[in-house]
Amino acid sequence: MAYDDNNIFARILRGEIPAKPVYEDEYVLAINDINPQAPTHILVMPKGKYVSFDDFSAKASDAEITAFMRATGKIARDAGVDATGYRLIFNHGPDSHQEVPHLHVHILGGRPMGFLIARTAA
Ligand code: 5GP
Numbered sequence: 001m002a003y004d005d006n007n008i009f010a011r012i013l014r015g016e017i018p019a020k021p022v023y024e025d026e027y028v029l030a031i032n033d034i035n036p037q038a039p040t041h042i043l044v045m046p047k048g049k050y051v052s053f054d055d056f057s058a059k060a061s062d063a064e065i066t067a068f069m070r071a072t073g074k075i076a077r078d079a080g081v082d083a084t085g086y087r088l089i090f091n092h093g094p095d096s097h098q099e100v101p102h103l104h105v106h107i108l109g110g111r112p113m114g115f116l117i118a119r120t121a122a
């Protein structure tokens with residue numbers, strides 16, 4: 001899948017749509033989810049143009065991957081959810097219900113997260 005330069009996170013990264021960063025560095029931007037599903041619901045995204053985890057894991061540089069992983073852990077700690085626990089979700093592609101085609105990981109915490117996924121037919 002080709003990267004769509006007009007996806008909403010690309011526009012946020014370009015500053016066309018205002019967003020208050022929770023965290024930012026050379027490689028990474030994190031923002032609060034507009035429709036939070038838990039008391040803490042943060043989206044962490046690389047600044048590079050990657051459609052999803054599949055794209056990122058195959059093509060990103062070691063520096064980008066390291067920065068993304070380190071930042072995600074730090075953001076969760078800074079949000080105070082490391083002690084009680086949190087869930088990380090990456091959605092890739094239609095079966096996952098990925099809505100925004102720019103890689104992001106959801107950090108969800110601040111309450112028990114329940115079952116891993118909805119218990120529908122396997
Ligand atoms: P996905 O389904 O792609 O893994 O998750 C996309 C997430 O982005 C959803 O949880 C949705 O609420 C969030 N989202 C969509 N548009 C915006 C936006 O303009 N700003 C912010 N902060 N979050 C958004």
